[in-house]
Amino acid sequence: MIEQLLRERRSVRRFKTDPIPEALVQRLIEGAVCAPSASNKQPWKFLLVENRALIAELAGAVRASTTMVARYIPESSQPAFERYGDYFTRFEHAPLVVVPIYKPLTLLSNLTSDDLPGTERAALTQLERDSGLIGTSLALGHLLLVAHELGLGASGMTGPLLARSELKRLLEVPPAWDIVALVPVGFPDEVPVATERKPAHLVTRWFR
Numbered sequence: 001m002i003e004q005l006l007r008e009r010r011s012v013r014r015f016k017t018d019p020i021p022e023a024l025v026q027r028l029i030e031g032a033v034c035a036p037s038a039s040n041k042q043p044w045k046f047l048l049v050e051n052r053a054l055i056a057e058l059a060g061a062v063r064a065s066t067t068m069v070a071r072y073i074p075e076s077s078q079p080a081f082e083r084y085g086d087y088f089t090r091f092e093h094a095p096l097v098v099v100p101i102y103k104p105l106t107l108l109s110n111l112t113s114d115d116l117p118g119t120e121r122a123a124l125t126q127l128e129r130d131s132g133l134i135g136t137s138l139a140l141g142h143l144l145l146v147a148h149e150l151g152l153g154a155s156g157m158t159g160p161l162l163a164r165s166e167l168k169r170l171l172e173v174p175p176a177w178d179i180v181a182l183v184p185v186g187f188p189d190e191v192p193v194a195t196e197r198k199p200a201h202l203v204t205r206w207f208r
Contacts, residue, residue, distance in 0.1 A: 005145055010194070012153025013090040015186030019050075020096050024150055028098070028185070031146030037135030038105055044136040047099040047171055057170050058160070058182070059092035065163035088159035094184030098143065098154075099167075101177045102136035104129040136180045143183065153188030156181045 029046055037043060049055055066085040073081045091097050105128045112124065140156055147154040160167065160182045167179060 005149060009145060009148040010153075010192040011155035012186075012188045012190060012192060013087070013155055013184065014188070014190040015094045015153060015184065016189045017095065018187050020152065020186060024152065025096065025185075027150060028143050028146050028152075032100075032139040032143040035135065035139035035142045037138070038131040039107060041105050041107075041131075042135070043102045043105060043132035044139050045101050045177070047101060047173075049097040049099060049171070050095065054170065055092055055094075055097055058097070058167060059089045061163040061166040061170065062088050062160045065166070069162065085159075088157070088162065090155075091157055091160065091182050091184035094186045096185045098183040098185055099171060100136050100140050100143075100180040100183065101173055102132040102180055103174075103177045104132045133178075133180065140180060140183065147185055151187070152185055153190075154183055154185045156183055 025048060032046065033042065033044070049058070066088055070078065070081055070085065107128065109124055109128060112121075116124070144154050144156060158181050161179060164179060167173075167182075171179075173179060
């Protein structure tokens with residue numbers, strides 16, 4: 001059953017305008033928070049955005065950042081960038097945008113003395129940051145699978161993070177927290193075809 005769900009899930013970017021019943025949204029989050037996390041710290045929160053004006057502001061911020069970056073793209077690559085950048089605002093027509101946010105874990109860094117060597121200090125800082133990010137990313141994966149099971153469409157979008165600072169301001173994300181992705185959710189208005197996946201043997205390396 002789980003393998004079928006994994007193979008059938010698609011990233012949906014076109015949605016019907018129908019609102020999502022709150023009971024389904026609750027089931028999305030309940031599925032997400034079943035994900036594992038380092039030391040079970042559950043370093044996540046989920047911002048649920050239905051406000052059309054706010055979603056429009058988020059899309060406007062992303063569009064502005066994309067336009068700014070486009071100025072630094074060689075003319076020969078402009079068409080490709082425009083096609084790619086167009087995806088960054090595909091969330092704006094979804095009835096719901098879920099924004100998973102996370103904070104770094106602060107477990108080991110509170111236990112170490114100030115004379116910890118720089119290499120280990122840097123590794124520890126990255127470990128704690130990545131632990132929060134990875135745990136919340138696992139929760140995002142759960143959310144996408146539950147959405148598909150419930151007959152909803154969704155996609156995890158990192159392109160909008162080009163406007164990370166402005167998105168954090170608009171969403172009032174606390175300074176110690178960061179955004180993992182923007183996740184448009186709704187009843188699908190498209191049936192995406194399956195995309196090609198690399199065979200497992202090409203992405204596997206054994207140490208025996």
